[in-house]
Amino acid sequence: MPRMRMNQAISAAIADEMRSDPDVIVLGEDIAVAEGPFKTSAGLLDEFGPLRVRDTPISEMGFLGAAVGAAATGLRPVVEIMFVEFLGVALDQLSTEGAKFHYLSGGLVKVPLTVRASVGAGLGFGTQHSQTLESWVVGTPGLKLAVASGPANAYGLMRAAIRDDNPVVVLEPRRLYAQREEVTVGEEGIIALGTARQAVSGDAATVVALGSTVGAATEAAAAASWSADVIDLQSLQPWDKEMVYESVARTGRLVTVEENPLSGGWGADIVAAVASDLFGELKAPPLRITAPDVPVPFGKELEERYMPSSTYVGEQVIELLDTGRVPPPWWQREEITP
Amino acid sequence: MSTPLERRQALQQDRRVRYERMVEIRALENKVQDLFDEGLVHGTTHLCLGQEAVAVGVAAAARTTDQVTCTYRGHGVALALGLTPVQLLGEILGREAGSIGGIGGSMHLCDPEIGLMPTFAIVGAGIPVAAGAALTAQVRGTDDAAIAVFGDGSTNIGAFHEALNLAAIWKLPVVFVCENNQYGEYSRIDLTTPVDDIACRAESYAIPSAIVDGQDPDAVAEAVSGALDQARGGSGPTLLELKTYRYAGHSRADTAPYRPEGEFERWYEKDPIVNFGRQLVDEGVLGDDGIEEVQAAVDARIDAAVELVLASAPAPVEAMFANVLAP
Ligand SMILES: Cc1ncc(C[n+]2csc(CCOP(=O)(O)OP(=O)(O)O)c2C)c(N)n1
Numbered sequence A: 001m002p003r004m005r006m007n008q009a010i011s012a013a014i015a016d017e018m019r020s021d022p023d024v025i026v027l028g029e030d031i032a033v034a035e036g037p038f039k040t041s042a043g044l045l046d047e048f049g050p051l052r053v054r055d056t057p058i059s060e061m062g063f064l065g066a067a068v069g070a071a072a073t074g075l076r077p078v079v080e081i082m083f084v085e086f087l088g089v090a091l092d093q094l095s096t097e098g099a100k101f102h103y104l105s106g107g108l109v110k111v112p113l114t115v116r117a118s119v120g121a122g123l124g125f126g127t128q129h130s131q132t133l134e135s136w137v138v139g140t141p142g143l144k145l146a147v148a149s150g151p152a153n154a155y156g157l158m159r160a161a162i163r164d165d166n167p168v169v170v171l172e173p174r175r176l177y178a179q180r181e182e183v184t185v186g187e188e189g190i191i192a193l194g195t196a197r198q199a200v201s202g203d204a205a206t207v208v209a210l211g212s213t214v215g216a217a218t219e220a221a222a223a224a225s226w227s228a229d230v231i232d233l234q235s236l237q238p239w240d241k242e243m244v245y246e247s248v249a250r251t252g253r254l255v256t257v258e259e260n261p262l263s264g265g266w267g268a269d270i271v272a273a274v275a276s277d278l279f280g281e282l283k284a285p286p287l288r289i290t291a292p293d294v295p296v297p298f299g300k301e302l303e304e305r306y307m308p309s310s311t312y313v314g315e316q317v318i319e320l321l322d323t324g325r326v327p328p329p330w331w332q333r334e335e336i337t338p
Numbered sequence B: 001m002s003t004p005l006e007r008r009q010a011l012q013q014d015r016r017v018r019y020e021r022m023v024e025i026r027a028l029e030n031k032v033q034d035l036f037d038e039g040l041v042h043g044t045t046h047l048c049l050g051q052e053a054v055a056v057g058v059a060a061a062a063r064t065t066d067q068v069t070c071t072y073r074g075h076g077v078a079l080a081l082g083l084t085p086v087q088l089l090g091e092i093l094g095r096e097a098g099s100i101g102g103i104g105g106s107m108h109l110c111d112p113e114i115g116l117m118p119t120f121a122i123v124g125a126g127i128p129v130a131a132g133a134a135l136t137a138q139v140r141g142t143d144d145a146a147i148a149v150f151g152d153g154s155t156n157i158g159a160f161h162e163a164l165n166l167a168a169i170w171k172l173p174v175v176f177v178c179e180n181n182q183y184g185e186y187s188r189i190d191l192t193t194p195v196d197d198i199a200c201r202a203e204s205y206a207i208p209s210a211i212v213d214g215q216d217p218d219a220v221a222e223a224v225s226g227a228l229d230q231a232r233g234g235s236g237p238t239l240l241e242l243k244t245y246r247y248a249g250h251s252r253a254d255t256a257p258y259r260p261e262g263e264f265e266r267w268y269e270k271d272p273i274v275n276f277g278r279q280l281v282d283e284g285v286l287g288d289d290g291i292e293e294v295q296a297a298v299d300a301r302i303d304a305a306v307e308l309v310l311a312s313a314p315a316p317v318e319a320m321f322a323n324v325l326a327p
C-alpha cells in the first residue's frame, strides 16, 4: 500500500479513472499546467493531454454549466471548485439544472458529473474562504454528497463519485491535503457512496463525525476515559443509516461532531432521524458538537476556537456521560452569548 | 498621526503626497512579506507590488463620499484611500488595532469614513455591489459616485457582465476600473481571455471605455476624474482598463515560475515609483534629496506602525461573536 498525501491520493484517483475511461475529463482554474492550487491534479496534463485536462477562465458558472452539459451528453467531467464558496456563483447549474435532469427527462438523461471542492477552516484564509457548506448541497434531491477525511477515503470516494451516474459533490477538507497515510489503491480501494466507516469501536456512545472532525473525534476517543464508536460518515447524501442505527442501538447515546455552525448543520438531520426512529433506545439526549453560529473568523486562536477541537469533544462527551444531559457549548459556558 | 480622512485629503491636494503614498504602499507590502517570512502572519496574502499607481490615482480622483469596492489584492487601494498603516497591518496580523478589529485578515478591510466598502475575496463580487452604491446615489439624488476596482481575470465572470449591463441601462454613476496586471492567479491573461484589451468589452454594453497607463498616477487620476465627472453628470458608467503589472506571485505561496524571462524587467522600466519620483524631481516638486527624504519618512512611519501593531492585543474570542447581525 503506498503512503500518500491526501492531494496525491486525489490526483491518483482521478488518474486511475481517466486511465480506465476515456470519457473522464477534468476542468478547473489552474488545474492543468499548474496542477491545481492544492496540487490535486498532479501529472494529469502530462499523462492525458490538454484535450481532457483543461484550465478554465475564472467562470465557475460557465465551466460547471458546461460540465453539466458534457455529462448529460456522454462525458464524465470532474470539475474543481477551488474553494467551496465559489460554488455560490455556479449553484444554479448544479442544484437547479444538473440535479434535475434525470428527473426532468423521465429518467432518460444521466448526469455523471463530479464536483470537487476544498472546504473548511484552519488555514487563515478568512471568512469568505473557510466554510464547509455541506448545507448548500444536502436537501437537494438529485445530488449525492461525499466528504473526505483523509487520503484513503479521498481516493476511494473520488473513484466512486466519478463512476457514479449522478452528479456527486466531493468535499475535501483543505487542511488535510498534506496529511499522509497508507492508501489502498485500485478497485479494492473504491468506497461505495453512502457507506460509513467505523474508525474506533466502543460502547458508551456513538460519535458521528465527518471530514475534518473525524480527526478530532478519533483523537478525543483515544485520549478519553470513555469508550465510544467513532463513525466517519464519509457520505452525507445518502448517509449510512444502517451503521449509525446499529451503533446507537448498542450504545444508547448519539453525538455528532461538526465543523459547521450549529444552525442548519448536517448533524441535525442525523439527530432528528435517530430521535424519531430510535427514541426508545436512547439513554441520553443526542448531543451536537458544532461551531458557533458566526462567520468563520480570521486569527489563529479564534479560528482554532471556532472548530471543535479534540479536547473540547472529549469534555463534552464526558459531561454527557456523567450527567445524562446535553452540556452547554463553550460559548455559553464562558458566558460569551446567552 | 494623521487620521484616514486627513491622509486622503492630503493625497488629493498634493502630488508629493501621492508619490509618498506609493512609496508607503510598496514599503508596507514588502513589510508584509517580511512578517510572513518571520512566521508572524496567519493565512495568505495577495500583494499589489507594481500596482501602486492604480491605487493612488483612483484615490486621488475619488471624493471621500464616493464608494469604492476592491479585492483581496486591496492593501494599496485601502492605504491610498486613507487607511492607516496601523489599521492595515493590524488587520493582517489579526490584532485589535486592525481596521475591523482583526477578525478579517489580509483580504477583509473596511473603512466607511473614506468610502472603502468591505473588500471582496470572491472574484467579481465587488463589481455589481459598486453598481448598487451608485444606485443609492442616483435614488437619493446626491452627486456621489462609485468605483469598482477589479482584476483582468474578473472580467470573465458573470458578475462583471451583469453589472456593466445594469449600470449602462440605468445610467448609474459608477466607474469600472479594471487593473489589468496581466495575470489571473497563475494564468496569463491571453490563456483565459480572447481579447487583447479588456476595454473593448465596454462596447457590447454601449458604454465608453479607455485604455490607461496604469503605471502613471497622473494618467490614472485624470482618467478616473473624467469618468467620475461623466458619471456625476448623469451620463452613466465608463470602463477603464489600467495596464499594470503584478510584481509578486499571485499569493504568498506563488513564486511565479510561469512568468516569461525578461517580462518583469521590461515592466520594471515603467516602474511607477521610480518614474514618478524622477518626474517630481524634474518638476521641482521634490528637492534634490526628496526621494531619500520620502523613503526615510515612510520607513520611520512603518517601523512605528509595526511596533504599535505588535503591541496591540490579538482579537479576543468575543470578537467573533460581535456584529453577526445588526442590532
Ligand atoms: C469566484 C471566484 N473564483 C475563483 C477565485 C480564486 N481566485 C482568487 S484571485 C484569482 C485571480 C483573479 O485574477 P484577477 O481578477 O486578474 O485579479 P488579480 O488577482 O490579478 O488582482 C482567483 C482565480 C475566487 N476568489 N473567486
Ligand SMILES: [Mg+2]
Binding pocket: B151, B152, B153, B179, B180, B181, B182, B183, B184, B185
Ligand atoms: Mg489580474
